[in-house]
Amino acid sequence: EAGVTQFPSHSVIEKGQTVTLRCDPISGHDNLYWYRRVMGKEIKFLLHFVKESKQDESGMPNNRFLAERTGGTYSTLKVQPAELEDSGVYFCASSLRGFGMAGELFFGEGSRLTVL
């Protein structure tokens, strides 16, 4: 069974440009999460989808970040315009349930974003 896949694995862009990160969750997982780790900091929650609905987007840093999950399958995270402080690793995770042991998160390998 395929795990959580993320694309691209690494993106280098200039400040002010736009980047779109994609996440394909494990098939059948209704719950999809975005987390990120910026340099020197801990991994932090960004948002949580249940199917195509945003369940919790309390971790989104500002309105330059837009997450979508059309049709409840894959998800995209767009950063527009990118700033230097957006550099870091963006992780996507999915789970079968939203809570408890059945809510184990399976993480992708991350998309590394470098903003110059």
Next chain:
Amino acid sequence: QKEVEQDPGPLSVPEGAIVSLNCTYSNSAFQYFMWYRQYSRKGPELLMYTYSSGNKEDGRFTAQVDKSSKYISLFIRDSQPSDSATYLCAISSAKAAGNKLTFGGGTRVLVKP
């Protein structure tokens, strides 16, 4: 103050030694405790999950939770070079929607052959 504190290490031990890792947390609402292992350039993978005070064993791994002290630990017995990785504690609240995790910063562990 961070919600979850974790010593960044690195922690270097000889093969076969016991690795001892720990985290402290500040919010008593946290009810679910996890340890993740992350290899370089990979995503975190779940090692241990517990929701009660006490010990939980799984092979060479033992997770320990002390809710009264807000302190969690992970012990790795008979450590192997393949255990070299970053270990992250993660905690969630019973009231959190879904599995919204609060992570510690991670401890880098190096097991030398």
